Amino acid sequence: MAAEIALLGVPSCAGTHGPGQEKAPAALRAAGLPERLAAAGWKVTDHGDLPVVPFRTDPARRTSQNLDRVVEVVEAVAVAVGGIVDAGALPLVMGGDCTVTLGVVAAQVARRPRTGLLYFDGDLDLSVPETTRSGVLDTMVLSHLLGEGAPELYRAGPRTPLLPASAIVAFGHEPAELGAPARERMARHGLRAHPCTEITAPGADPVSAARAAREELTAGHDGFLLHFDVDVIDSVDFPLANFPHFNEGLPLDVARDCLTELCSAAHLAGLVVTEVNPDRDPGGDLVRTLVDMVTGALESALDARERGA
Template identity: 75%
Template structure:
């Protein structure tokens, strides 16, 4: 049976570094996301957007900026995604910053506690308020999923920790961005993680690495949520991300090839697209290319 997708926009900058991501859902729709998916044979219903949450700083909470807003957005996402899941559709959630994935997973875990997470992101987002210099919650997503960080956010789902470490696989992160504290946290968690340098090593087939990653995750999880942050792409190739990684990350075509592999995986239970900043794309060319990549990833393929 063909998958039926439900598009939900989350135009929120509650957890991020600056303005722009709140405009991503509108930009993706303007580039023809819905019509192009349908033209490619994808069944998709547009469920509209949650309310816009613009960027602001939070001097009163320098180590966990805009925490109440981030929690409110995550809960709103969980409610809307839960309704989509109850209808039998596959959520296609376009943000917005990375913290929206907490809400998506809260809805899934409430219904299927064995749901996995494939974190396709240029960062591992393992910061915590106690050690973060910026206090930006966008950089703390996996820590909160794993039960660390601010109680209000780590407890946003039906259990704490929301995800056991065995249910998560990270793919494409830039090891140079981790720093000593990040490397220590990665080792302490025992998180399964494949770096961008491993994926692009000479003689390595990136798509085969992506296939091995989702299959390993699916070996004990019959469904997974795919979190795709465009900052996994080298910003020299594709400077669309809100937090750029210049001369780091994956080449753009490699990233899109891996996205297509993940999107075609039978256990895919949801796709979350994050950190798209239209302010960085005045001509619209990169948003157009991203829409093409999403269509390619989700379009039906011959058996």
């Protein structure tokens, strides 16, 4: 019997900077994602989309914008992903903004408390309402996972914190984007993080770095989730991210190779793809490239399952 992968779209802009990401699940399907996964050997079940949540600003709550709507999305994601996990399928969650990952983690740790998280993202998302300027909640995801920020979010799961720092490895962030409060939070929690500057330093081997980051989790946890924010890729190479990082991040080919390596484990418990904004890709070429990347990476995950690696 073929291993099953379950698609879930979360077309939400509740926690982000602007419109567009609500179109991502439809764009990924239109670019052939389900068919490509099936051709790679997966049994594919499409669970459709959760309700669309369009972008809006929230002048009444400037430091935690749209908190009520983000909490609703996180709770809905946790229920939907919980059903997927209970059915024995591998969830592939198509966001939407980064706060989607809070719901995926909540569902997973409710069933497998020793789950780890690889946070493959151009930012560490360690803001909190007290230190933010934008109030955009997808800049606060790791803080909420670690039990800081808005109580409505960091308590939106089966335990607080949802994950200890020992269960998280961050990979690919741009260190120049870190402010002093985020650096303090990172040091206080002892968060393991591998910046893009380390991964692409002269003489470095990005694939080996990705393998080492993955093995930090597979050694001590019963599976791991992979959060993949496309803004980890230099926007000069790949301007698909909702919040661009020009001349920062990983080159496209490096990001592709690292994504494949990060997925190359039998213990992969789910993949979340975030920050895809099809409005930045009128011709659809970038979305098709992303589908190539994701299907190639998940083909390596299937191979690892078959090998038991």
